[in-house]
Amino acid sequence: MTSTDGRRKWLTVADEVAAGLRVDAAQRDRAGAEPVVEVEALRRSGLVTIEDWGTQQAVTRVIGAADANVGHLLGYHYLQVWRRGLFDGTVLVEDPGLFWAGVSNPLDAALKLTPTDGGFTVSGRKTFATGASVADRLVVSATRADTGAKVTFTLDAKSPGITYAGDWDNIGQRLTASGGVVFEDVPVPAERVLGTHDETSPRQSLAALGFQAVLAQVYVALAEGALAEAARYTRGTTRPWFLSGVDSATADPYVLATYGELVSDVEAAGLLADHAATALGDAGDRGAELTVEQRASVAALISSAKVVSTKVANQTTSRVFELCGARATAAGYAFDRFWRNARTLTLHDPVSYKAREVGAYFLTGERAPFTGYS
Numbered sequence: 001m002t003s004t005d006g007r008r009k010w011l012t013v014a015d016e017v018a019a020g021l022r023v024d025a026a027q028r029d030r031a032g033a034e035p036v037v038e039v040e041a042l043r044r045s046g047l048v049t050i051e052d053w054g055t056q057q058a059v060t061r062v063i064g065a066a067d068a069n070v071g072h073l074l075g076y077h078y079l080q081v082w083r084r085g086l087f088d089g090t091v092l093v094e095d096p097g098l099f100w101a102g103v104s105n106p107l108d109a110a111l112k113l114t115p116t117d118g119g120f121t122v123s124g125r126k127t128f129a130t131g132a133s134v135a136d137r138l139v140v141s142a143t144r145a146d147t148g149a150k151v152t153f154t155l156d157a158k159s160p161g162i163t164y165a166g167d168w169d170n171i172g173q174r175l176t177a178s179g180g181v182v183f184e185d186v187p188v189p190a191e192r193v194l195g196t197h198d199e200t201s202p203r204q205s206l207a208a209l210g211f212q213a214v215l216a217q218v219y220v221a222l223a224e225g226a227l228a229e230a231a232r233y234t235r236g237t238t239r240p241w242f243l244s245g246v247d248s249a250t251a252d253p254y255v256l257a258t259y260g261e262l263v264s265d266v267e268a269a270g271l272l273a274d275h276a277a278t279a280l281g282d283a284g285d286r287g288a289e290l291t292v293e294q295r296a297s298v299a300a301l302i303s304s305a306k307v308v309s310t311k312v313a314n315q316t317t318s319r320v321f322e323l324c325g326a327r328a329t330a331a332g333y334a335f336d337r338f339w340r341n342a343r344t345l346t347l348h349d350p351v352s353y354k355a356r357e358v359g360a361y362f363l364t365g366e367r368a369p370f371t372g373y374s
Contacts, residue, residue, distance in 0.1 A: 007055045010047065014059045017045050018066035023066045026334030032174040034166070037132045038070045039099050048077055049096040053281035057217055057274060064221025065228065068341045069175035071221050073131045075214040076101060082137045082284065083207040087152065088194030094137060100159070101131035103181050104141035106208070106372020111142035111183060112149055118131050120144075120151075120188040125165075126144035130178040132157060133164035141197070153188050161186035172337070172344030202295035205370040206284055212278050212373070215348055216273040219309035222345070223266045223316035226338035229317050230320035231259070235331070255323055262316050267314040269305075276305035296367035299374060303354040310351045311344040349373045 004133060020041065028038075028074050047063070050056050056078040064071020080100040084091050086226075103111075103126050111124040124143050132138055135157040143150055155162070165180035193199040198204055238249035249255050283290055283298045317339040320330060328335055368374040 003052065004285055007058065008054065010050055010055050011062065013045050013047060014062040017047065020060050021063070021067040021070055024331070026337065026368055028067075029069075029334055029337045031172055031299055032127070034134055034177050035069060035073060035152050035175045036134055037068070038175065039073060039131075042070070042074055042077075043099055046097075047074065048099055049095075050078070053082070053284075054278065057097045057213075057277045059325070060214065060217050061221045061224065061270070064110070064218045065225035067175075068218060068222045068225065068338075072173060072176050072214075072218050072345070073101075073126060073134075073287065075218055076130055076211075077135075079207075079210045079214050082175075083210055084139060084154070084194055085205050086207055088288075089193060089195040090191075091194065092154065092191060097138035099131075099134070100137050100139065101129065101135035102128040102139045103132055104139065104152070104372075106141075109143055110144070111140070111143045112145045112189065114145050116187075119190040119193070120153075121185045122153075122183045122188050123185055125180055125182045127180050128168075128178050129181045130176050130247065132181050133166065133177045133179065139194075151193060152195060153155045153193045155186065155188065155192065159186050170344050172340035172342070199370055200369075203284075203286075203288060203310065205295060206280065206290075206298075208370075208372050209280055209283075209299055209302050210373060212306050212354075213273070213277050215345065216269075216276060216302070216305040216309040218370045219306075219313035219342065219346060220270045220273050222338055222342045223262075223309075223313045224340075226317045226320050226335070227259075227262060227266060229335065230323050230328075233328055233335075234259075237327070238323070258319065258323055262319060268314060269309045272308055273305045276302045292367065296361065299368040300358050300361040303368065303374070304358045306354045307351055307358065310346045314346060316341075317342045 047059055048276045052061060060071050060075040063074050077100045080102045105126055105128050108127050110126060111122055113120040113122050113302065138155045138157050139149055139152065140155055141152045161184045163182045166176065168179035234249050240249050240252055246252055279298045279301050283294060304330050320335065324335065357368040
């Protein structure tokens with residue numbers, strides 16, 4: 001099967017899954033339950049097994065437009081599988097149908113590794129861990145108690161000693177299972193260790209850029225989903241304003257112009273997010289040959305995508321109300337979920353710092369530092 005045929009096949013599957021998610025997205029958002037059923041749908045569809053980087057990004061957008069929660073989970077799943085290969089250690093062969101999540105918030109260095117015969121034990125609590133409670137496997141980062149080195153490893157998500165707090169109660173992304181995780185002397189066999197973090201390695205530093213790239217895709221997906229829902233409402237329900245002189249909202253020149261502006265912005269943001277994702281995939285393929293300057297160029301491009309997609313997601317999910325009218329604010333339509341999801345997710349880390357990184361690289365050639373966010 002050619003790459004084109006393979007992508008077409010998976011996009012067809014993604015469209016089918018997305019159609020199912022779209023039917024009751026509003027009801028599931030209100031319920032705010034753990035996304036057990038949603039993740040099982042991803043497993044059952046086979047979408048979790050996709051290996052091609054570009055196809056993964058396209059599928060993330062399709063699923064995210066139907067339900068940003070599930071797109072977020074799937075995008076992070078692909079990222080966790082990919083980032084395991086950034087280390088030089090042996091990666092254990094796992095069932096490709098497993099669902100992966102991560103426990104590695106870089107500003108929450110609360111997990112400690114204690115050396116033991118044959119490996120380590122890990123203890124502590126992480127405040128946020130998107131998708132961990134519904135995952136099959138986890139990619140975890142923790143600090144060695146004896147040396148202070150940061151070590152990344154994998155675990156069975158149901159290992160004895162792991163408990164999930166279930167305390168995610170934010171206004172948006174309610175179905176991402178992003179609550180805390182507690183580890184109590186959980187064994188980490190040596191064969192599960194991916195490697196020790198090298199703060200000077202351009203290749204390992206790509207993991208942080210991966211999170212930013214996935215978020216940019218989900219932001220665009222949120223805007224696409226909001227536009228699609230608003231368009232359906234405008235075509236079938238929105239009344240023309242009595243002073244418009246037209247018989248339908250779809251003939252109102254102001255409505256048409258506003259849609260035109262929003263669609264143009266969203267399409268541009270999507271192209272930039274795809275361009276950034278492609279650059280990241282190419283950087284990852286360079287392996288140990290990736291240079292500091294090549295990494296800096298990719299980082300600036302991904303930060304650009306983050307800046308633009310953040311602006312577009314927040315603007316689009318707010319302005320669709322202007323296109324649908326006052327009646328569209330009824331709770332039953334749940335148009336607010338797009339804005340709540342965008343507003344919550346775009347606060348992942350301050351976008352102003354991404355804009356600064358882009359400006360500094362453009363003006364002075366200053367490279368973004370290797371951090372958990374850049």
